[in-house]
Amino acid sequence: MKDIVCMSGVELLMEYLEGALAPDVRAAIEAHVAGCQRCDAFIASYLETPRIVRDATRMEMPADLEASLLAALRRAMHRHDG
């Protein structure tokens, strides 16, 4: 297979992380990353991205919402029955 450069490595990154690549492609990516500080830095931030957004958007449901949700659902259920 062709040598991996940053661009082809980045393109295959998710497939790589999920173990969806053939062994020779995996090995070629690992060989490139081992000698590439840019890819190393890129991968670090690619891996951190979900956590950062997840932590920043961990909304708590307001305490009063349960009661109003159940009330609305009960109305809908009985409308449905009748």
Added chain:
Amino acid sequence: MTVRAAESSDEALAALAATGDEAAFETLVLRYQHRVFRLACRLASETDAPDIMQDAFVQVYRHISAFRGGARFSTWLYRIVTNAGLMHRRARARRPAESLDELLPRFDADGRLEDTPDALRAASRVDELLDRQVLAKKAQAAIEGLPDLYREAFVLRDLEELSTADVAQVLGVEPATVRQRVHRARLMVREYLGALAGDRP
């Protein structure tokens, strides 16, 4: 109910709910309300989340007899919530303040990443650099700015942490498609966070 609701599986409760057992249905609502709320916030907004939740659970109740025990209840529920979120977004026809469509890593003619390692790493430091509330707004804007198909995949896989196989089930696509969408979304969001962290002067 002869079985104690709190100990029943989702699928057992869904089967009871399909026979008209309202208590079984409400047990499912209580079990999932926090997850559904958070998912709705991420797919749309905190303002729209209560309506999306309500619409989704009403749909669950109305269509519960169409739910097949072969699938997991949670997968089916997430699909309904995802669709309800999309309907709300469309009804609002709101344009995102910022589109992330064009945000992708840059390569030189040899296919080498253009930015320096420090600049490339900047995105991972954004939570140390920005105030929590500012970052919360920006993170929501980043999700909002993604194309619909990428947003759904990113929210379900990377934020709600469903497996790729489960996201594929929810969205009705192949796992390879999920990986491709999550990847594109993550590239865009990573660039966006990098810019917030001031990766380029």
